[in-house]
Amino acid sequence: MTSYHAPMGGLPPQTRLMTGRAVFTEAYAFIPRGVFSDIVTSALPGWSQTKLWMIARPMTGFSETFSQYVMEVAPGGGSDAPEPEAGAQSVLFVTHGEVWLSLDGQEHELGPGGYAYIPAGCRWRLHNGSHEPARFHWVRKLYEPAPGVAPPAAFVTNEREIAPMAMPDTGGRWATTRFVDPADLAHDMHVNIVTFQPGGLIPFEETHVMEHGLFVLEGKAVYKLNRDWVEVEAGDFMWLRAYCPQACYAAGPGPFRYLLYKDVNRHAKLRGPGAFGR
Template structure:
């Protein structure tokens, strides 16, 4: 496996001499947000945060996500939030790509570096601060937790990409693996945020078509990705949102591993009323 890196947007603006044409596209089945879109003028401010800005990649709208929101949050030294989540019943995953993020969770202090991961159960008490000397950047995935009768919500936990061994997918000769931060068979979890890794030349060898919707941020490498009936070139920093039942497949290029942070909803019956 190649050395792990985590793409982090830097903002800024392109020169006036650049062409307007880019790879960004929004369709009914999927959206593709290339890294070139993540500029200063498309950032948002977040209530309760100081010295911070965010790129909002997905939110519940007819043309975007249905079950979750995903943000890239950047915090300058000394900035943070005493109460990041003001909405009741919302669970979160934080994944750090650059700098150091101090997470105080139920009174316990954790310092997350690049690759650091935290699952935060709904209604937990937590805060964020950048106590370092440089910019910190992290993904923040939020979902309204779907409670099950007789099942407690999963407990919060903190870990790291560096501490979990990827598990190879069956019959793939170790070219396709998944870093699972929670147990998919645990019905307490109604979502997973994992990291998928392909070695150069690895592929999803069929068009996956399934109920889960996906948010997919490319952390490292490049590939050609099948999105519905289109083949799209993607690279580190690009984001793909796949609606439920959008056919998907991919073929990883080189010379390094192709890795992406993947959201999916799971373990719940379909609500009809």
Template sequence: MAKRSYYAPKGGLPPQSDLISDRAVFTQAYAVIPKREFSDIVASFLPFWDKTRLWVIARPLSGFAETFSQYIMEVQAGGGSDRPEPDAGAEGVLFVVEGEVTVTVAGKSHRLTPGGYAYLPPKSGWSLRNEGGETARFHWVRKAYEPVDGLDAPDPLFLNENDIAPLTMPDTGGGWATTRFVDPADLRHDMHVTIVTLTPGSVIPFPETHVMEHGLYVLEGKAVYRLNQDWVEVEAGDFMWLRAFCPQACYAGGPGNFRYLLYKDVNRHARLGGFGR
């Protein structure tokens, strides 16, 4: 198995000699946040998190992506939180890209290293600490859980990408694969966070147009992505934010694999906004 890498931002500030123009764009259908945008001046802080800063790369916006928020967390050694999630109705996914963290749920601790994944259901009362000697960086995807009468909420999950065999897409010769942390048939889950891998020269061969919103953080490699009517170049460290029904396709440019962390909302009826009620 090829060694996997996970791009993690470090902050800082571009030098005064850099050109201002770059690939950052915000449209009615999609947004692209290139890796150099993750500077010190756009970092944020949260209540009850010690020795921690973060970059907010997605948040609900009316008329755009509305179902989720996504942070890149940076927790120094000894930092973390005993009160990380203020919303009792929020579920979360953590994905570690650098360092290690310890997540505790119901009195049991779980150590997450790069490639580590945690699903945290609402009201789970989890906590997180960086007990290692180096700064830890991880993604935190948050969503308001949509309960369904007759279905229990999902259980917590603690996994690692390196222990899961990717599933290849049919008719692609193994060039397009998805690492799934949750069984797609488990309808308790209303969001999936997966890892998509395309080998050099492989493609998503048609412009996918669907109801699911997406957040795509490039972990490794580079590609040309078709977003709505535009082709955009993306590389490790970039983030794409796609609203529902935004056409999307991809050509992996090489020389190595192109891999990204993907969020999508699944398994629920479309909200009707109160019409007819």
């Protein structure tokens, strides 16, 4: 049975050493699980009985395409107007508890492993009707239309319903659960789950234009981030700007798995922030 790490909040005791693994560099940020305390949570307008950890947000000169929240909604909490930005698309991934999700009038119940893609302009509501807190990831990105390409439709699924696709010549030690067909150009972002079996690895330093958010759902590994090898475990978050070199070696006794965001399938912007055009 697959398990997903979800932060429990609270505050560390006064006796704990404050030295930890958190770091923010010119190429990546690393937010370890111990940082997910109540003192760094936020609230959102329009949401009731809800707190969140905002672990990624657009920042000029760093990572500019997406935001990512770790949400916790108490029983009876939720929102009838969750998204204030008309151009924003969303992905929700449930790690604990259950949520009731309404998409353009269609009702869905999502438990652990539940995944929803919500296109820009879709009317949606979310509530926790159970007796325990619900925890989920919320990834947001402004949708970039493409000439001649119709925008994608909403869908709801569960990780258990999708067979992971093994990377070539890896013997299944490195596989990706893809919620969207990579050949579907309607989508300008992918939010997938990457799984490494013990001994699996990324055998080269990936260096590419895509920005990344990687939340470790399960297991442990050592991860190459720019110049540094970092030991990571369930509950840690890695936030990579474009072209940050990365590699991985799954060194734990069980599977190493993370939720991965990346921007895809669009031209580089030649005008606007960070570009030369006017």
